[in-house]
Amino acid sequence: MNETIDLLMQHRSIRQFKDVQLTQEQIKTIIKSGQAASTSSYYQAYTIIGVTEPQLKQQLREVSGQEYVENNGHLFVFCADLNRMYQSQDKTTQVKMKDNIENTEFFMMATIDATLAAQNIAIASESLGLGICYLGSLRNNINRVNELLDLPQYVIPLFGMAVGVPDEQPxxxxxxxxxxxxxxxxxxxxxxxxxxxxxxxxxxxxxxxxxxxxxxxxxxxxxxxxxxxxxxxxxxxxxxxxxxx
Amino acid sequence: MNETIDLLMQHRSIRQFKDVQLTQEQIKTIIKSGQAASTSSYYQAYTIIGVTEPQLKQQLREVSGQEYVENNGHLFVFCADLNRMYQSQDKTTQVKMKDNIENTEFFMMATIDATLAAQNIAIASESLGLGICYLGSLRNNINRVNELLDLPQYVIPLFGMAVGVPDEQPxxxxxxxxxxxxxxxxxxxxxxxxxxxxxxxxxxxxxxxxxxxxxxxxxxxxxxxxxxxxxxxxxxxxxxxxxxx
Known part of the structure; x- marks a missing residue:
């Protein structure tokens, strides 16, 4: 059909990566591609944490039980983030915002926002010849991930993504x-x-x-x-x- | 960088479309591109409703208050769907599944699954020269959308997407x-x-x-x-x- 649709149709999750780290330029390119996705009412209600500390990667691997959470070209954790919006306001406005921020609608909205960005990052990565795997497995112990990444109130980890040079062709x-x-x-x-x-x-x-x-x-x-x-x-x-x- | 990343970076929401309907082939191509996205544990926990009946489009426009919900090349509504998994099992298993299906984890998971597919559909559409706009506005009256689309238990509408030939260049x-x-x-x-x-x-x-x-x-x-x-x-x-x- 076209190059982009061919790429989308060729998606498979990659769980074994070569020992090659993503460059800062690659990281910047794919994150900016993620940011270009649609966002509910311009909120951009998400934060992406790149995990580079070896001990932290190992601890997250323990949560997931998956070897490729530790061994990959880069590890991202996608968070729904309503804290940025909250912190951007004065105390009086913050009080008024709580009805919204704390309800199910905004939880859905932030989950959707983070996921839109994540899927753009998946596609941008694959367009560069990299492979990806989503890691819902981080929710095996979501309290532990929260603690490891030191996330404040109104920020929750949704899922991870391992990215890297594929060392398998499933x-x-x-x-x-x-x-x-x-x-x-x-x-x-x-x-x-x-x-x-x-x-x-x-x-x-x-x-x-x-x-x-x-x-x-x-x-x-x-x-x-x-x-x-x-x-x-x-x-x-x-x-x-x-x-x- | 490459054609796909250029496409992602050029995204803008389109809210004014030419009066040209998507072909069945276009619809099939973009839906299949959506299905190719990652899906949590292979669940594919979503359903996409294409809205073609003029009266129904008008009623959904009334919910959203947005003219482009009615006037577009095609209208999709993305639903989190745990009903398909539930219906696939016998009565005994269904009883056992309820703890999972009815908890927050599975609500998040299905929301994420539907959104991954939606973003692939957005990108596939844009790669074909079409424009898109996400419609969180359908949640202005989520009960009404549920009623209009006759959604069963365990299926909820998350957002819509208007797709079509752009008639503006924001x-x-x-x-x-x-x-x-x-x-x-x-x-x-x-x-x-x-x-x-x-x-x-x-x-x-x-x-x-x-x-x-x-x-x-x-x-x-x-x-x-x-x-x-x-x-x-x-x-x-x-x-x-x-x-x-």
Whole structure:
């Protein structure tokens, strides 16, 4: 179609990187690409923390349990940030702002803002020949990440991203059929889409170039979601002042 | 730098479109580009609704108060969707899943998933010479949007996106300095970044090619956030079964 769409369609997560660090110029270029994304009402309600201290990377790896959180070309942590807006105002205005900053709407908005920037950073990185992996695994112990990065009130870590020179070439993973994800004018759930995707994923796991297994999408979902996970996130977010009204 | 990064850096929201509808092929290409984005644990926890019925577009315009919600090349509404995962399981598993599906972690995760796909769709659209505008304004009356699109339990509308052939060429809006958004190893708020950005935005609003005004970023923030807005979102999300544990 065009170079950019080809790039988007070729995305796969990279979990093994060469031992090459990103340059300051690369970091600046991809962050600025992230900042160029749309932002709700011009708020820019996010902060990105680049992690370079070896001990800190190791500690974050322990939270995630993933080797590539430590070994990569660069590690980013994306935070929803309502503190910058709050701090920009005088005390009287700050009091008036709390109804907004502490409600679910603003928690959603800041999460969306950070994610828009993150996806631009993912694409900019891939356009430079780098690979990326999102790290929701940092929410395995969100209190610990908060403490390690010394985040103030109204700032919460959402996810990380490992970026670097790929040292593996995994297959592109299939996605749900177009008709499962895209509906016209109203919502419809049709079980046939799940059946079709289970079939697709069974074949994918059987035939992929490494780590083959017998599995399907809905079996994965059933296994993963049957045990409560990250149940501390709810209280953590409220403790930070967000999503509490 | 490269074609893709140039494209990202050239982003501006488009709010006036030519009267040209997207083709089915364009819609399919950009949705598939959206689906290619990363997705938490392979969940693909989102659904995209394309709105084509004229009456429905008009009703959504009324929610947003924005003319371009009705007049565009195509209108998308992005929904966080935990219903697909829930429906894919038998009754016994569904009961076990509720602790996860109904907590804040999964609400965040689905919001992030939908937003990753949305940003790929924004970029794919722009790479085809189309313009886009995100529509957080649909949350001005999230209950009404939910009703208009007939969304089931565990599915909530997050934001819309108007896409089409641009009929205006607004200036690229400045962003915070790199150092304000990107920190190393720990979080720092520095007021000098707000002062600098206020200066940047004052000059931008004075000098831009249309609708000049005297304003700055922190004045905007103070005005907008001093009045409680969208306070119904909290209860709405809980009513839909999400973010309630």
């Amino acid at each position: 297959d592109v993973k299939p996605r749900f059929n177009f008709d499962a994800i895209y509906h016209e004018n109203s919502y419809q759930f049709e079980n046939q889409h799940v059946v079709a995707f289970d079939d697709t994923t069974e074949r994918y796991y059987e035939e992929r170039s490494f780590n083959t297994k017998a599995d399907s999408w809905s079996e994965q979902i059933g296994r993963k979601l049957s045990n409560p996970m990250r149940m501390d996130v709810t209280d953590f977010v409220k403790k930070k002042g967000l999503n509490k009204r | 200036d690229v809006k400045p962003r915070f300095n790199f150092d304000a958004i990107y920190h190393e190893n720990s979080y720092q708020f520095e007021n000098q970044h707000v002062v600098a950005f206020d200066d940047t935005t004052e000059r931008y609003y004075e000098e831009r090619s249309f609708n000049t005004k005297a304003d700055s970023w922190s004045e905007q923030i103070g005005r907008k956030l001093s009045n409680p807005m969208r306070m119904d979102v909290t209860d709405f999300v809980k009513k839909k079964g999400l973010n309630k544990r």
